Amino acid sequence: MKVGVPREIKNHEYRVGMVPAGVHALTQAGHQVFVEVGAGLGSGILDEDFEQAGAKLLASAKEVFDAADMIVKVKEPQPAEFALIRKDQIVYTYFHFAASRELTEGMLKTGAVCVAYETMEDKRGTLPLLTPMSEVAGRMSVQEGAKYLERPTEGRGILLGGVPGVEPGKVVIIGGGVVGTNAAKMAAGIGARVTILDVSLDRLRYLDDVLPANVVEMYSNAYNIRAEIREADLVIGAVLIPGAKAPSLIRREDLATMKQGAVIVDVAVDQGGCVETTKATTHSNPTYIVDGVVHYCVANMPGAVGRTSTFALTNATARFALEIAKHGWKDAAKKWGEIRTGLNVVGGKITYQAVAEAFGMEYAPLSL
Numbered sequence: 001m002k003v004g005v006p007r008e009i010k011n012h013e014y015r016v017g018m019v020p021a022g023v024h025a026l027t028q029a030g031h032q033v034f035v036e037v038g039a040g041l042g043s044g045i046l047d048e049d050f051e052q053a054g055a056k057l058l059a060s061a062k063e064v065f066d067a068a069d070m071i072v073k074v075k076e077p078q079p080a081e082f083a084l085i086r087k088d089q090i091v092y093t094y095f096h097f098a099a100s101r102e103l104t105e106g107m108l109k110t111g112a113v114c115v116a117y118e119t120m121e122d123k124r125g126t127l128p129l130l131t132p133m134s135e136v137a138g139r140m141s142v143q144e145g146a147k148y149l150e151r152p153t154e155g156r157g158i159l160l161g162g163v164p165g166v167e168p169g170k171v172v173i174i175g176g177g178v179v180g181t182n183a184a185k186m187a188a189g190i191g192a193r194v195t196i197l198d199v200s201l202d203r204l205r206y207l208d209d210v211l212p213a214n215v216v217e218m219y220s221n222a223y224n225i226r227a228e229i230r231e232a233d234l235v236i237g238a239v240l241i242p243g244a245k246a247p248s249l250i251r252r253e254d255l256a257t258m259k260q261g262a263v264i265v266d267v268a269v270d271q272g273g274c275v276e277t278t279k280a281t282t283h284s285n286p287t288y289i290v291d292g293v294v295h296y297c298v299a300n301m302p303g304a305v306g307r308t309s310t311f312a313l314t315n316a317t318a319r320f321a322l323e324i325a326k327h328g329w330k331d332a333a334k335k336w337g338e339i340r341t342g343l344n345v346v347g348g349k350i351t352y353q354a355v356a357e358a359f360g361m362e363y364a365p366l367s368l
Helices: 020-028 047-053 061-067 101-110 131-148 178-189 201-210 222-230 252-257 267-271 301-335 337-342 353-359
Strands: 002-005 032-036 056-058 070-072 090-093 113-116 170-174 193-198 215-219 234-237 263-266 287-290 293-296 343-346
Touching: 002 061, 020 032, 020 047, 020 301, 032 047, 032 061, 047 056, 056 061, 070 301, 090 301, 101 343, 101 353, 113 301, 113 337, 131 178, 131 234, 131 263, 131 267, 131 293, 131 301, 170 178, 170 222, 178 193, 178 201, 178 215, 178 234, 193 201, 193 222, 201 215, 215 222, 222 252, 234 267, 263 267, 301 337, 337 343
Parallel strands: 002 032, 002 070, 032 056, 070 090, 090 113, 170 193, 170 234, 193 215, 234 263, 263 293
Antiparallel strands: 113 343, 287 293
């Protein structure tokens, strides 16, 4: 198979869909890999690194899309890329379709085969290709929240860890999955007072076993969320319903009960956000203020730490790229449940139910 790796063009996106080790593995298996010039620079990977691994460098994204049977990316295709994608071409990347009708309709029109990292599910029910970026985003959420709590960025002027004689800041994390757990580890590690909420009692029991004593586990419901955010310096939205739009758990009117200069980091923004006032922002303009509360809602948070994120992501994605290249998407989907559950749009049809439900569009089961 011919595999293409274009340069990412989303605002301040520094990751790349494949590293030289992945190129080497594909070429050793008899496949061809085409990489756009400069694709890896944001992750500290030089063009010659790709060439030495066996890739052929091409000067433009159009050349890469034209040459490839499968495109391997990091972020969803941008509108400028829609016209480059052709019928039956495999596009293997993060899509987050439920957050964008424009993207969904755009990819339906292409007739491409869309394999979405974020819905690929293994036999244990975990999301192996979402996990590494959730780990990065969870840890970054505390780092970014701490920065925007500083007074020059219009925060409350709070040092999350406090100092002797001054109480530390309070962090409230909504969602106890991978993002929430990593956020809690980071916040607890710098000495903050942390509350983490989740709807699963089994998950709360697990978190109680593994997290330090300065983390309080609490059952997630509307009453508890509103009570906790009133006292919070930093609120982290870490809610995930695979493939579907995130539920809105903090309403506009709730902001009036929060402290002036408190910060919300909504990691769920990729799936529409779990705060009613969330709107996607970029690394160049990451925050805005509503009712005195600073909102950080960057839709590609891990892109800022491109090198760490690229290597963490491709550790998980490369083996499935090899399987698709070896068998084609149909046979690979029969062999691997992860690839089967990753198929969101195929040949102009929505094949992932949560995406269809998000827009009231027709769902076509993959078996058809």
